[in-house]
Amino acid sequence: MASLNVGNLGEYLREQRRNAQLSLRQLADAAGVSNPYLSQIERGLRKPSAEVLQQVAKALRISAETLYVQAGILDERDRDEVETRAAVLADPTINERQKQVLLQIYESFRKENGFESGPTDKPREDTTDDGPRTADGSAATTEPSP
Structure with missing residues (x-):
């Protein structure tokens, strides 16, 4: 066996x-x-x-x-996320509603920082084309020519 x-x-x-x-x-x-x-x-x-x-x-x-x-x-791909969620859910000092609110806030911060929960848990790629970018990744400003 x-x-x-x-x-x-x-x-x-x-x-x-x-x-x-x-x-x-x-x-x-x-x-x-x-x-x-x-x-x-x-x-x-x-x-x-x-x-x-x-x-x-x-x-x-x-x-x-x-x-x-x-x-x-x-997969262990998001062990940190799982452990964070587990810590929140296991905390005996907060009630179930508070736990769910904390998890919702946590998830919104992850999304804001470019991480989606899912099978790969990788940063999202920005697919929007907002025009030219500078070397540091910020939007380049273009001034109209005189």
Whole structure:
């Protein structure tokens, strides 16, 4: 049987479960999965579906995206974005509405700075032609000739 390479996910889940001070059985019950199945995930023997990861993330009150990256479902292309979102979502000192507002502001700043959320998460290329540019990229001004 080929290695599933999900050991890092299992270790990460175990660490998150312990940080949440939950037993394996408590987390399995909260996530709606069987205790043996969750144990196999933690030991790196099973690769869970995105749906199971989402249920576990909800039970742990962490970002599902973080688990998707750990499981290899999402590329590490925007690990910083995922970690930022996870930190906001995991903060127990702010309520859900405040978390969503913070994430909306974060996303608007990313868009303003030329980053779109998506599969490549690269800066947008400016496709508008605003005329000539100077060496530093700013718009060149043209004066009408006399």
